[in-house]
Amino acid sequence: MEEIRKKLTEIGKKIVEKGLVAGPGGNISAKDGDFVYLSPSGFFLDEIKEDQWVKVNLKTGEIFGDLRPTCEISMHLGIYIERPDIKAVIHTHPPITLGLISAGIKFKPFFPDYVAILGKEVPIIDYVVPAGEEIRKAVCNEIKRVNVVLLKNHGVVAVGESIKESYTRSLIVEEAAKSIFVGILCGKLKCFTKKEIEKIEKLEAEDYRKALLKNL
């Protein structure tokens, strides 16, 4: 069994455990050479067995096996075509993030891991119909330049150069959302200035941590 199937199975369990999706929501995939392995449609992410990840040829679109891949396959494949550096795509429906962005709250950097892991810009795109060309176009248009996209009235798409990196980004978005929520409730949330962001981007310690995540 391919190593990638094992890693996807492990991360599927963690995504549910951390409350980033509920029920059969969300979908994830990883790329190995010309092949992409996607979560099967209708499955809970923590119940997918290693042999149930649906293998698809990225170049020809050929689908292997009997299971149907996630209905967001077009978005996943579109991202891999748009960004050849990306090895994993994680789409979740994290409740706090979803509530905040759907209420019009914007995400801005306000703690070091935000800058280091999510990047200085995390854009929000307006609601588009899921499972088709509309969402693929809208997400791919932003994913050219960022690694996390927030989808109003829907959820989050996080990408990375490894499954672990994409997962970490998915996790940190929801952690940031919790802090934004608390910050707004308690007063005015102080966000980083441009200078503060630049200083974090230049930290050697962050480069080391980022390099480590890409290889896991």
Ligand SMILES: [Zn+2]
């Ligand atoms: Zn979704």
